[in-house]
Amino acid sequence: MKNMLVHRRHCLHGLAAAALAAAGLPSAQAQDxxxxxxxxxxxxxxxxxxxxxxxxxxxxxxxxxxxxxxxxxxxxxxxxxxxxxxxxxxxxxxxxxxxxxxxxxxxxxxxxxxxxxxxxxxxxxxxxVEVLVVGANAPYNTGAEFVAAAKKSKQPLTLASSGTGSVPHLAMELLSDAAKTPLLHVPYKGAAPAITDVLAGHVDGFFGDIPGLLPFITSRKLKPIGIAASKRHPLLPEVKTFLEMGIPGVDSDNxxxxxxxxxxxxxxxxxxxxxxxxxxxxxxxxxxxxxxxxxxxxxxxxxxxxxxxxxxxxxxxxxxxxxxxxx
The missing domain is CATH 3.40.190.150 (Bordetella uptake gene, domain 1)
Known part of the structure; x- marks a missing residue:
């Protein structure tokens, strides 16, 4: 008889917890x-x-x-x-x-x-999504201008990354293939030192996540010149995608x-x-x-x-x- 009562109590407890869950309310067990x-x-x-x-x-x-x-x-x-x-x-x-x-x-x-x-x-x-940024005083204002400069340059333009095999590195490889022109990869140990060297003019550009670059863009320390996505970003509505600039295949989403x-x-x-x-x-x-x-x-x-x-x-x-x- 005692075992039956214990079993019945467990069943009722389970049904009550299920009912609370169905109603969207947390049970005491869930709260723990x-x-x-x-x-x-x-x-x-x-x-x-x-x-x-x-x-x-x-x-x-x-x-x-x-x-x-x-x-x-x-x-x-x-x-x-x-x-x-x-x-x-x-x-x-x-x-x-x-x-x-x-x-x-x-x-x-x-x-x-x-x-x-x-x-x-x-x-x-x-x-x-990734955005290509260059120094504030860089001579190019769009990704298309960057690609044109890369094709004319005797030496490959340089792009920093946060590390070999990182999303910024692979985005650079996509751009190189799409533009049919070589770009020189310069790997760093993380995004911070890569951004520092773009700011200082030691490298020509950097692909990075918009959240990490937004403070530098809004303060006009870095210039965004191309979005690596199928559509523009709501916080950077004036920046065209590479697809819009006639450079398809540069689509990178971290x-x-x-x-x-x-x-x-x-x-x-x-x-x-x-x-x-x-x-x-x-x-x-x-x-x-x-x-x-x-x-x-x-x-x-x-x-x-x-x-x-x-x-x-x-x-x-x-x-x-x-x-x-x-x-």
């Missing part, structure tokens, strides 16, 4: 949980910024606290491995840029993780997306996906991201999976064709 957004970079960077911009509101949407954990190192491998070995319940999420999931597998012979086998897609979060451990049930992944959609639709979150230059862009798990497959194929083709090897 913590969801972690793992970032593979130190605090203060652009991925960390996006994680912290969404964490509080995402916590409100799922009914319990969301915290950000920084696990830098091994080109994203430490964060990826940590998430892939976590419980498949979407309580541990990896917010990653495109490089760690779509470029690293073709760039490095050995990785600590396999994006396709070890991770479950949740949603695309933001898009960060998107950020959320992944969970492989084996996360579809229903759990979908619930987190819907919570993220509501988070990105929140006016405070949306305006904060947009003001930084990042464009909120939620997707379904299936859409993210398809995007990852397309970009993996795209970037691996560039890495192979150019015989790019990590430093």
């Amino acid at each position: 949980r913590i969801t972690r957004i793992v970032v593979a970079f130190p605090p203060g960077g652009p991925v960390d910024f996006v994680a912290r911009a969404i964490a509080e509101q995402l916590g409100k949407e799922i009914g319990h606290q969301v915290i950000v954990e920084n696990k830098a190192g091994a080109n994203g491998g430490i964060a990826a491995e940590y998430v892939s070995r976590s419980a498949p319940d979407a309580q541990t999420l990896w917010l990653t840029s495109v490089g760690a999931v779509a470029i690293n597998p073709s760039l490095y012979e050995k990785l600590m993780y396999d994006p396709a086998k070890d991770l479950a897609p949740i949603s695309l979060v933001v898009r960060n 998107w950020y997306a959320l992944f969970a451990a492989k084996g996360t049930p579809a229903g759990v992944a979908d619930a987190m996906n819907q919570a993220l959609r509501r988070t990105l639709a929140n006016e405070g979150v949306k305006s904060r991201l947009m003001a930084s230059g990042a464009e909120p862009a939620p997707s379904s798990p299936a859409e993210l999976s398809a995007l990852l497959a397309r970009d993996s194929a795209k970037w691996s083709a560039v890495v192979r064709a150019k015989k790019i090897k990590p430093d």
